Amino acid sequence: MKINVKVNGKKYERDVRENMTLLRFIREEIGLTGTKEGCGVGECGACTVILNGKTVNSCIVLAVEADGAVIETIEGEAKNGKMSKLQNSFHEHHAVQCGFCTPGMVLSAKTLLKENPKPSEHEIKEALEGNFCRCTGYQQIIEAIQDASGQMKK
């Protein structure tokens, strides 16, 4: 089946199997491997992308369902070779260890900050509940988001 999508501002037209997930489409058809597979069944958030402004687990969305959609992946976050404020904040605050959950984590945080520029710690926790991290214990991720939203307790 033929689908048209816009990923990180670039248009793609591809023929895909009906049962191909959006995750496979992004990784294998378009070749953007920054989106990761952690569980394959929508439980861990490693495959998070932004689909028409909302975060989704791309492993449980079919590519055909995304026909006509505007998609943002982690590769679209840095512009012209410069990392975004959020990316810089993750870097500076040691919110990254193994890095496998990081792309999904950054995109969930980005969506949160777009909807709620000054989230409380509680709101950060609510928004990121679906993104599992096994390394950090989450504290430095919370701090990175607080700093990126100008709320760092110095």
Next chain:
Amino acid sequence: MYSKWTEYKEDSRAENAEDAEGKNTKLLNSTGRVFVEFKYVGKSIQRPDAVKKVTGKAYFLDDVKLPGMLYAAILRPEYAHAKIISIDTSEAEKCEGVVKVVTGKGCEFKYGDNIRDLTPFAVDKVRYIGEPVAAVIAENTHLAREAVKKIKVEYEPLPVLVDALDSLKDDAILIHEKSGEYWHLPGLGPKAGTNIANHYELKKGDIKKGFDDAEVFVEGEFVYPWGSSAAIEPHGSIVWFHEDKTIECWSSSICPFIIREELGRVYDLPLSDVRVHIPELGGCFGYKSDITVEQTIAWIASFVPGHPVKWVATRKEDLLSTLLGHGMRTRMKIGAKKDGTFTAMETTIYQSTGAYSDTGVHVSIGAGHNCGGAYEFPNAHLQSYLVYTNTPPVGAYRGYGHQESQFATERLIDILARKLNMSSFDLREKNYMGDGSVTALGEKLITSHGDVKKCADLVREAIFSKEKPAEDDKYYYGRGFSGVMKTPKGAPFSSKSCYLKFNADGSVAINMGGAEVGQGLRTVVQQVAAEVLMIPTEKIKVYTEIDTQFSPWEWQTIGSMFTTQGGRAVVRACKKAIKMMKKTAAQVLRVNIDNLKYDGEHVYLRNDPSLKLTVESLARGYMYDDGMTVGDVVHTTSDARLPRYSVPDANGQGTMGVSHTFGAQGCEIKIEKATGKIIIDHFASAFDVGRVINAQQIRGQVAGGVMMAIGASLCEELVFDSEGRCHNAMFRKYRFPTIKDAPEKQTIEFVETPGEIGPFGARGIGEHPVIGVAPSILNAVYDAVGIDFFRIPLTAEILKAEMDKK
């Protein structure tokens, strides 16, 4: 708590002064001690790998694409213990995109680094529910997985053993009929005709006398059930049998050199013809150590020479077909005098190690000899039985046997304190190890092994300095404490090495074999090298991947040993580089080498600093104005191993611990009356790490470790039924902590008593934060509701049910 000033003892002045020669050192004659201000060590420099990770450009195993690549899917059995009668692959072979269907037929070799009992595929029988039975190689993963469903296998079910205690019964069926014939390392190995894969026994002092001297006794049985390291990146591997008869492998593993040695051995190739690459690793926590999935993928790939074959585990496979953690039952008895002095400890550990024992054997030994934790027991009789069961193999998991057995120790000490009507802090303090103590292994400790008392005081101050809140309508409140001690569980060749190269502009490249799994070893390498070479961290580039063709040898990156041992190798390589530059400079300046000093920018004459040569002018040797050159290119190599590691003697003792890290942990919790839910308001940890190398990074290590063990304490367990089947091998049912489960507050502090081995005194910390968590929480639960628990996870349902009974 880490300070920028540090104090070295007189006797280590010479060596340490050389470590930080020049402008960073001040000699204070009034005290006769050398004080060193660190310029790079202790700072929170940013991780060099974080940029690629945060932009999605870091590549992990599943991101590797190779020409002509094929994809594999693996069939797992319906039974946990059964004879394979027949395998019919005909339907699968007809499926779309299928290149080959593979079984274990004809696979005669066994593999393993410690006990060679592993097999890449089940051959005549299956021994656990996640074992490979057959595989499909196809054009893509989706087609391979579809075709696997068409393979038909006829089984003859056998009795299933899921608990070590059942496997030890006289009439138990043998899981390995030929276990006595397996190759194993000296001092290890299965007992023929039983399901015992290894029995470890340690005797210290006189246990009978120890108990005769005791006036008070406590004992109990404690269970730390199976769990999974559950890194967010699942296991995966690619193997490529080339037409030139060499093998290339990519794997999500921390032991490339073991993989190389085992593939070379099995396929009868010189090790130089086997090349193993390790890309970025999406977490490890233990279960990507030792050789796990690689021999299985190699066996599959051997049927399609010329093609790389990729396999990446599904989450279910990652949980059931790689390595589990724990599976440990600890029976422990402690004897003490009325004043609280410990006189004896008797411990027997039964570890349900699963169907294969190669990866679990050292875990059970470590659990045995270090079960006494941070305390000195003059008399001890410690045993651990590693027992085959029809469950997935157990292997390394962050903590490596220590959290399981010290869970028992720390719970029993609290119970003993109540029996003695004594403060549990006073009881612990009476028995903490310190200068002059002798461990169960017989190792003699000195001050520089660390100070558990200081750690305990910090945690006590953080958690217990205020009155705890009184019970209210909604909650019970409690506080708990635990001491911690961990050492690596080394092995005969547990070395790490370093290649260092000075570039023409004075920048430096460092290449090592240590696997970066998220712990941040690249910053450690940068900071240690920067401190010794006295150049900025930005001028030091650290390797980003491991390739056995180019990386220096390393045993494997386990045991929280990289900072200590790898850091030592870095120091040695840097010192050699400085010496090489001095050697060339001595020739050029026509002076004795002893009269030269180095300050990061120049090599200069001690008594006339104006006579100097730049580092840049020495990096490739020195060129005179007329174009003539002298001296050597500044490339150095080094290694570091644990000092005097020994195998157990007749009493199970020896120098096996070597590098100790002591610490303490504690928590304030509340328990919701309506549900039994445990809420952790505040968790505190303090460790004597010898030296903090990167302040923010070490904080992340501790916070993450604590969180992981909160999961084990409150919710994580892989449950196997009596048929050896697991019904919760998915994240939805195997719940590990999300961001909402993070404690309201974490206090993380460090004591810095410099050790003798690591760079600038640093000791290991990667695993230690998991060890005291379960006992702290369960001690706090008793404090809150007066109920003793002996098993984790302590879920809300279990706690509520017991609260209702009371």
